[in-house]
Amino acid sequence: MKQKQILFMHFSYWLLVIGNGLMSILVHNNARFSIFTITIFLASLLGFYANYFFVVPKFFNPKKFYMMIIGFFVGVFVFVLFRYSIEEIILPAITGKRNYGKGTTLLYYFYDNIYYSSLTVFVSTNLWFFKYYFKIENERTKLIEERKHAQLQALKTQINPHFIFNSLNNIYSLVYQDSDKALPAIEKLSELLRYSTKDLEKDVISLDKEIGYIESLIGLEKLRIKNPELLVVEKRVQNPKFNISPMLLVPFVENAFKHGDFREKGFNLKVSEENNVLHFYLHNFKNQRAKDTASGIGIENVKKRLEILYPKSHNLNIKDMESEFIVDLKITFPHESH
Structure with missing residues (x-):
């Protein structure tokens, strides 16, 4: 232009x-x-x-x-x-x-001829300045975009090892208990890793694929939970092909399983999308016996990514209470994103 x-x-x-x-x-x-x-x-x-x-x-x-x-x-x-x-x-x-x-x-x-030449030289010089500063502005914009892309790639590579670490801990627990759920858990983890290694390289994936990650993760976690019926999931998506950055919602679910209390309490997950607005709501009870000083890595990661990807079109409200943890996220997508 x-x-x-x-x-x-x-x-x-x-x-x-x-x-x-x-x-x-x-x-x-x-x-x-x-x-x-x-x-x-x-x-x-x-x-x-x-x-x-x-x-x-x-x-x-x-x-x-x-x-x-x-x-x-x-x-x-x-x-x-x-x-x-x-x-x-x-x-x-x-x-x-x-x-x-x-x-x-x-x-x-x-x-x-100084008079006649001055106008020509003056206009020529100013048009060159316009071209020069347009070029500088384009380079600056490109540099900002490249920096954002590099930052997002770095943040996404932080998610994958964190995800693997959590899942391997769960599987280790099943193997240690000599549970017959260990092999299905390993199989589900391998499926998740195949998806994640393929899609983390992309800038965006479909919303239904991101939700599929979450459902697979919940399926993996259900293998180790005594009362899987306590995990309540509600899904109402109008446009499943909406584009979303990969692994943007998954860390919230990971965090719930890592720090949640699933003995007699579960969690309530609601994912809805309507009129270009994605609403992600997660309510879980915290495990008071297991305090993790390194908690919140994945959530801090997501906060940074949201600021980069949706600086003025998202609202993230997190309530970290003594015994409960609530995530309420809304993202307004541009109309051309699907």
Whole structure:
């Protein structure tokens, strides 16, 4: 878009120059004048782009202002040199006509054309500045996006080892108890890992796939819980193909299983999506006997990702009470995200 704006400014300037030249011909109605209108136009065109492509980039230095002043006068000299060559050398050789009297020196020609050249050099220089700062802005925006992407990738790689660590602890417990649930648990974990290693590389996955992760995780955890019926899950999704960053909701569920009390209490999970708004609600009771000083790693991770991905379109409310933990998250998706 900005490249088109630059081209439009160039086009507008030359349209104005040509319009001014045609108006001068109509007003003066003089064939001789029209010849020199053409020659000054050619000199302006050559001087404009010589200054635009070569002089300004060579002399531009924000730390040395005097270099830009020198560059301006070099641009003026280039314009005058082009005009002098066309009007005092080439044109007389072809038509026998010249703009100035015979014997006019280049020094006088330069002095007399400072006014005419200044506008051309000034506009050319400013258009180059527009192009330069548009380029800097584009590079800055690209750098910010790359930094965000790198940060997200780093955050996502933190989730996977944390997820594996929690799951292996659960399976270790089943194996230690010589439970017949150990093998199904290993099989479910391998399925989860196949999904996660494939989809964590993506920027987004479908909402139903993210919910599928959660359901698989709950299925894995049910194998070790004595009262699996205490895990209440409600799902109401209008657009299952909505795009969402992978493993954005899973850490909340991981945290509930890691620190939850499932002896006589379970948890209540509700996931709904309606009218472009995702609502994730999780209420679980905390295990008072097992305090983990390193808890909350996954949740802090999600908070950072939400700030990057949905800076003004999410609302995360976490209530960390003595015996209960509640997560209430709402994300408003853009209409084109599905």
